[in-house]
Amino acid sequence: MEQIRKLPIGIQTFDKLREGGFLYVDKTAMIYQIASTSTPYFLSRPRRFGKSLLLSTFEAYFQGRKDLFQGLAIEQLEKEWEEYPVLHLDLNARKYETAADLTAMLNQYLEKWELLYGQEKKDRSPEERFAYVIERACTLTGKQVVVLIDEYDKPLLQAVLDENLLDEYRKILKAFYGVLKSADRYLRFVFLTGVTKFAQVSVFSDLNQLNDISMKSPYAALCGITKEELVKTFLPELERLAKRRGISLQEVIDLMERQYDGYHFHPEGVGMFNPFSVLNAFDAEEMGHYWFQTGTPTYLVDLLKQSDYDIRLLIDGVEVLASAFSEYRAETNNPLPMIYQSGYLTIKGYDDDVKLYTLGFPNDEVRYGFLNFLVPYYTNVSNDETGFHIAKFMRELKSG
Numbered sequence: 363m364e365q366i367r368k369l370p371i372g373i374q375t376f377d378k379l380r381e382g383g384f385l386y387v388d389k390t391a392m393i394y395q396i397a398s399t400s401t402p403y404f405l406s407r408p409r410r411f412g413k414s415l416l417l418s419t420f421e422a423y424f425q426g427r428k429d430l431f432q433g434l435a436i437e438q439l440e441k442e443w444e445e446y447p448v449l450h451l452d453l454n455a456r457k458y459e460t461a462a463d464l465t466a467m468l469n470q471y472l473e474k475w476e477l478l479y480g481q482e483k484k485d486r487s488p489e490e491r492f493a494y495v496i497e498r499a500c501t502l503t504g505k506q507v508v509v510l511i512d513e514y515d516k517p518l519l520q521a522v523l524d525e526n527l528l529d530e531y532r533k534i535l536k537a538f539y540g541v542l543k544s545a546d547r548y549l550r551f552v553f554l555t556g557v558t559k560f561a562q563v564s565v566f567s568d569l570n571q572l573n574d575i576s577m578k579s580p581y582a583a584l585c586g587i588t589k590e591e592l593v594k595t596f597l598p599e600l601e602r603l604a605k606r607r608g609i610s611l612q613e614v615i616d617l618m619e620r621q622y623d624g625y626h627f628h629p630e631g632v633g634m635f636n637p638f639s640v641l642n643a644f645d646a647e648e649m650g651h652y653w654f655q656t657g658t659p660t661y662l663v664d665l666l667k668q669s670d671y672d673i674r675l676l677i678d679g680v681e682v683l684a685s686a687f688s689e690y691r692a693e694t695n696n697p698l699p700m701i702y703q704s705g706y707l708t709i710k711g712y713d714d715d716v717k718l719y720t721l722g723f724p725n726d727e728v729r730y731g732f733l734n735f736l737v738p739y740y741t742n743v744s745n746d747e748t749g750f751h752i753a754k755f756m757r758e759l760k761s762g
């Protein structure tokens with residue numbers, strides 16, 4: 363009987379992945395290079411693109427868990443394996459309907475950290491407690507602190523069109539994240555992830571030393587799977603899928619490229635496969651539309667409902683100025699940056715002379731899903747028009 367290898371579907375913790383013998387696309391050489399600096403980093407990537415696993419890997423590294431990295435690239439690079447105090451905050455696991463919900467989530471983590479490093483400030487504001495925990499962790503351990511914040515923007519996205527609630531979240535998070543600047547002397551490493559970066563809510567105005575690597579070429583392959591990694595890590599799965607479909611290995615790789623590849627996070631960056639879709643395709647041995655089965659983001663649907671932008675224009679690609687990405691604004695009259703950051707569009711080209719990006723659908727899965735799931739939400743487009751464009755697209759696919 364053919365042995366089925368363990369695919370890490372839904373696994374977002376590095377220790378569980380490694381201890382359970384699941385397949386892993388080795389990103390540790392790049393992780394080592396990033397961790398060797400003391401620069402605070404920010405990375406924006408679409409949902410289901412491996413951000414949580416990335417932070418969990420950083421956590422294991424800074425905890426000195428050498429045992430988890432055996433056989434990986436970093437094993438040959440790291441010689442010391444020092445242990446640091448790690449504060450890992452994940453804002454993804456809660457629905458934020460009020461400011462009290464956000465405060466409760468911060469308190470939940472603060473209480474856990476205070477059990478380790480001191481509760482003297484437990485009656486103070488979240489930002490005061492956070493600052494105290496960082497200082498105390500450094501003092502008690504004699505090591506600078508590592509802070510990892512996953513999906514920092516989850517509350518903001520849920521309130522993107524509610525100005526009053528957005529303002530409340532902004533004030534809370536601005537004060538909380540601002541601690542990372544004032545506590546710099548106590549910090550060894552800081553890494554934040556999210557779907558988008560909100561310039562207009564000024565969350566990062568007190569944290570202006572962040573190195574935003576979201577669209578920098580050296581980091582373009584930090585999350586996701588390159589074609590080279592796909593073949594190297596998943597060759598038996600590719601061969602099994604090819605056998606099931608009665609086609610050659612190269613033909614199945616070409617199909618995977620058309621279906622799940624094509625994300626570009628820099629104009630010259632290598633194309634990236636969506637890891638969630640790839641793993642599910644191997645598991646089911648079918649090239650389905652897995653990314654969309656996890657649900658269309660509510661914040662994007664709400665934004666499109668209030669937008670006057672004709673998103674049918676996206677079917678053939680669209681050009682935008684570079685400033686659209688540097689501003690990271692969520693506006694109803696210009697939803698393109700949010701659509702891009704959410705993973706529905708990617709960089710197809712860039713004219714450096716006029717600083718103009720060409721955006722388009724990264725692959726067939728996203729294009730099909732966009733037409734089937736997002737366009738019907740768009741109130742300015744009738745069902746007949748939607749059906750026409752879907753039918754046109756499917757006919758184009760069939761004709762090759």
